[in-house]
Amino acid sequence: MEPGSLSMDARSPERRPTPEGAPRIFRELEHAWRHLDHLYEISKRLTAFEGTERTFPEVMELATQVLPLRTALLLVGVDPDGEPLRAHPALTVWRAADVTAARIPRAIEQAVSRYGWLAGEKEVELREPVVGLAERVDGEPAEESGSAAPTFISLPLVSKGRVFGTLQVEAKGTLAEEGLAFLDAVTNQLGVALDRHCALRREVRLRERAEALERAQRELLRREREARHEAEAAHRRQAFLAEASALLAGSLDYRASLPGIARLLVPAWADCCAIDLFQKDLGSAERIAMMAVEPLGHPPGSESFVARVLASHPWGAFPASANHLPDEHRSVEQCEWSGFPANLRLLIRVRGRAVGVLSLISARPARYGLAEVTLFETLAQRIAAAVDAALLFQQAQEAVRWREELLAVVSHDIKTPLLVVRMNAEMLLKAARPPGDERRRQGRRQVEIILQAAEQMRDLIGGILDRARHQGMPMPLAPQPWTVEELVQPTLEVLRPLALDKHQTLMVEVGPELPRVRADRERILQVLSNLVGNAIKFTPANGTITLRARRVDGMVRVSVKDNGPGIAPKDVPHLFERFWRATSVNERGTGLGLSIVKSIVEAHGGSLWVETQPGAGSTFFFTLPLAG
Known part of the structure; x- marks a missing residue:
């Protein structure tokens, strides 16, 4: 066989002898028939394309069964996502088993140059890493300096009229026309496979982006729903707090306002509410308000929730005791009991002293989260302020009553005996004139002291009456x-x-x-x-x-x-x-x-x-x- 002619695959059908002097067209058809079998195998391999790193060497091994190839360099100007990137192509290198690594650098230089010319790129920079490029191992012969210059064949990879890559091969000798045709067919199939693979990667990438965008949209919608729900819950809490504050501020009698607070809490925020205030000695408590309803969805015929609360709940059955309060540093207590999964109790403090408790009981598990606890802490503080104001008002009323009684005593009961003292002292003073001896002088002095005390009492009474008339003004x-x-x-x-x-x-x-x-x-x-x-x-x-x-x-x-x-x-x-x-x-x-x-x-x-x-x-x- 002459150099550059095509070899025959052992698996191809037995070639029938061609008559001597047969026309050239029959010989070309016979070569073409032998090529189809190899092109079919290459096509099958490219149909199951698994990436250039794995598929390209397999295709070149199949091609060497037809052509005497020494090296093959594939440059593809497409990024891993399938998008064009012609200025930075990816390089995949293949060489025959008997070819040394020393021949590759010259082939790469030639391939990059021809790729730039075919792709229309003035500056080309290879992407790392280069697939298939290996360092020369020890003992491997270097390229002979006197050997003939290699012959490279570069074919473009075309998609939709644009070059997106090149295939450069180096053959042993010169390829015949049918060899070039076979190489062109392999290049076309490789270009189609690469274009299909890039399109698939683009589609996968677009699908991934679409899925990511969809996930992001779903996450945004979820956050928006949560934010709207939280805003609605916050508005509901603020509206409740405003209504409760108005109710507490509407009366200085906490015995009238606190039952209204219990009605606001049940059933909107609890199934049962109890408000207990301690007596002055802190030994006992008085239940000021109590409200309870059957929970929503309570099965008919079952034991009444309200009856169980009143009969056995530690906070609902009896008023709170000051001896069983939580630690002084804790103002909130949460507990769970069988049949009562959500229980919240808050101390009502006035100037650092516990004056009562607010107890909330619910049949719904996990009903009281951080936001609800914060809301009820604020409510307990406002109840404390209302109770404190009511107690101060009661004390003020009591003080006014005592003042009025005192002024009545001063103005009525003291004036009469004072008048008697004054009148008798004046009579004694007149009887002691003129002074005779030392006894009379001493008696006169005592009478003067009585008059002085009477005058002082009169001034005292006048001062008290002045203070009463000028209540709240500076003392004259x-x-x-x-x-x-x-x-x-x-x-x-x-x-x-x-x-x-x-x-x-x-x-x-x-x-x-x-x-x-x-x-x-x-x-x-x-x-x-x-x-x-x-x-x-x-x-x-x-x-x-x-x-x-x-x-x-x-x-x-x-x-x-x-x-x-x-x-x-x-x-x-x-x-x-x-x-x-x-x-x-x-x-x-x-x-x-x-x-x-x-x-x-x-x-x-x-x-x-x-x-x-x-x-x-x-x-x-x-x-x-x-x-x-």
């Missing part, structure tokens, strides 16, 4: 410069007979050269009378009361000390509250004295405080500003 003062002795001595003269009657010692210690103070004399006499009078009242017989005055930090500090029983620590914070009286004290009083003292001292710009120790007595201090 008429401050003037006074020595401490001028303020202390009148008080001692009035109260000394009371101390002598109990065999008590009344001592005065005023610092030397004490400066004058700026004060309203009548008001300060009221302060001293109250403090010294309390000391005489609560100090036992044979006790000692000491009144001291010192200059301290630019002020005059006055103290009244006794050695009585002292004051319990729990009572000290309440000493200066209006109408407050210690429960352990047997002496009668209105609970206003120290409150009035505090207001007078603060109106002068001073301070009032107490230091006490049970069993060792008490010392009351107050300060007055110096006269300018």
